[in-house]
Amino acid sequence: MNDLLVKRAKKGDKEALLNLIMFQKDQYYKLAYVYLNNKEDSLDALEDMIVILYEKIKTLKKIEFFYSWSKSILVNICRKKLKERKKIIFTDEQLLENETISEESIEDKLAIEFCINNLSLAQQETIKLKYYIDMDYSTIASMLNIPIGTVKSRLSISLKKLKECLEGKSNE
Amino acid sequence: MNNIEDILSEKGKDLKKTKAPDEMETRLRNALSAKKTIKRNNNYKRIASIAVTLFLVFSILNFDTLAYIGKRFLGYDEILRNDIEKLNELGEGQTIAKTQEITNNLSIHLDGVMLDDTQLLVFYRVEKKDGKIDEIYINPPSINSLFDRCYHQHSTGKVNEDKTEISYVASYETPGLFSKNFNFKGTVQYQNKNYEFDIEFKLDRNKAVGKTVKIDINKKINIDSTNVVIKKLIISPTQTIIEGNLETKSDRNSMHSERVQPDIDIKLITDGNKVINYSGKNISSSIRGTKFSCEYESLPKNIESLEMIIEKVKVYNKINEEVSVHDNYNTIIDGQYFEILDVSTKENKTFITVKSEESTQFINVSLFAENTELEFDKTIVEDYEKVVEGKEVKIYYIRTFVFNGNGNNLKMNIESIYHNKNVNEKIKLLEK
Secondary structure: OOHHHHHHHHOOOHHHHHHHHHHOHHHHHHHHHHHHOOHHHHHHHHHHHHHHHHHHHHHOOOHHHHHHHHHHHHHHHHHHHHHHHHOOOOOHHHHHHHOOOOOOOHHHHHHHHHHHHHOOHHHHHHHHHHHHOOOOHHHHHHHHOOOHHHHHHHHHHHHHHHHHHHHHHHHO | OHHHHHHHHHHHHHHHHOOOOOHHHHHHHHHHHHOOOOOOOOOHHHHHHHHHHHHHHHHHHHOOOOOOOOOOOOOOHHHOOHHHHHHHHOOOOEEEEEEEEOOOOEEEEEEEEEEOOOOEEEEEEEEEOOOOHHHEEEOOOEEEOOOOEEOEEEEEEEEOOOOOEEEEEEEEOOOOOOOOEEEEEEEEEEOOEEEEEEEEEEOOHHHOOOOOEEEEEEEEEEEOOEEEEEEEEEEOOOOEEEEEEEEEOOOHHHHHHOOOOOOEEEEEEEOOOEEEOEEEEEEEEEOOEEEEEEEEOOOOOOOOEEEEEEEEEEEEEEEEEEEEOOOOEEEEEOOEEEEEEEEEEEOOEEEEEEEEEOOOEEEEEEEEEOOEEEEEEEEEEEEEEEEEEOOEEEEEEEEEEEEEOOOOOEEEEEEEEEEEEEEEEEEEEEEO
């Protein structure tokens, strides 16, 4: 990470802040996408994030924590957006747009998706961060601001619930 | 369980392939552009401390000196600088009023002292009642305590009209905090006889004059090969001081062999155009570099701003200039006037008399006759020439370079040059 860029960003340099984000643009985008599951909302969340980062970067005490700090801000924005989304009823078209069609059978895919959606928000995000974007336990812990033990137990419970759900689905 | 993990990883494969869309950069840039730019200086503590200091400076400068009204020291008006005279008129300082009779008609009077954090001013008089004060010789007296010694810095003295008395105002270094009892000691010479005197006095720090403020400036300016670092501004009731360093990237050997002293001229200005009178300058060079301290009168009250102008700096430049040697030849070398006034030979030596501006110094000068180098012998100082050019007075320095041997087709090579360069760089120090 370019410490100099963080220092410049702390002094109010917008371009330095933008460069910092663009260095890890895919990671930021995937993180937003894992929560929000569509391009527009993810970009909205990223826009909100960069504005908040610009306003709050002066409070960042250790420059080496820039990326974990900024990603946890993004996570919070995504969570907030998810809560707002619950109040909105999607049309079928919107739901379809959010789905990625692959070789995998749509039925299987929908079954997993259904089961994941049945988990609590906290369990969902832990599962997605771990398996969708390959984050390790400590990164997830720092991002969600919870102990590593909690991450592990949350994952274990989530996997158990998923298994039960999928088994139930296949019996239907 | 592993199976589920595999299913999840498989499900995440699509996402892993996902790339940030191209428009992400534009959207983030636009989001940031819409945000009002915040000008940030992280050094809030520094700003706060500067604000406090400025408040203190302006408060002190605007504060009517009422803290101590004492007796003024009489008979010093003519030798006092305006600022010190004002302090004296206000009765600032500590009255000592002690006299020591040395002989029947010779006595020393220690009238008082004026102390602040930058200097100890001592007001004393030597009295010779028979009107023969001109025959008296006195070295600056010493001021010592048991563990401390205040070094003499400078003095100003004046003999009265009937030649019965000489009054001095002498500046000494400020004594250490814990010294209280001092001896004002010295020797007076009269008709080849030495007369010693020793006056004890107790320093009352409660009667010290006002407060002194030190402000870090830490500004670096590069002028040719010289870096000027302005470190501190010291504002005391009795004087204003600018301290800094001069870093010259010259060859140390050549500097020492030619005894080149780095130099700087700084003007101090308040409220845009009022010049603060210059009172002195200390420049000291050591292995650690060159330090300077420019002293001025104390600042007037109610000033709005303070700025300094670096007028001149002595710069060092490596030039390797070749000069053909013949009478009445003049040229400009590194912006400096250079003239060969005379070339002569005597007793197998070559004498080249040159005229240059006063501050110019030449380092490693060599002379070649038909491409054979003649050994440099010495420099003879000849004269100084004062020339009035319009409103400006210029002083030229005439010296003779002496080389062993002689020959035809003389060519002189000047390796490097030291000279005062006009800079006129303005630096804001304080602004209300």
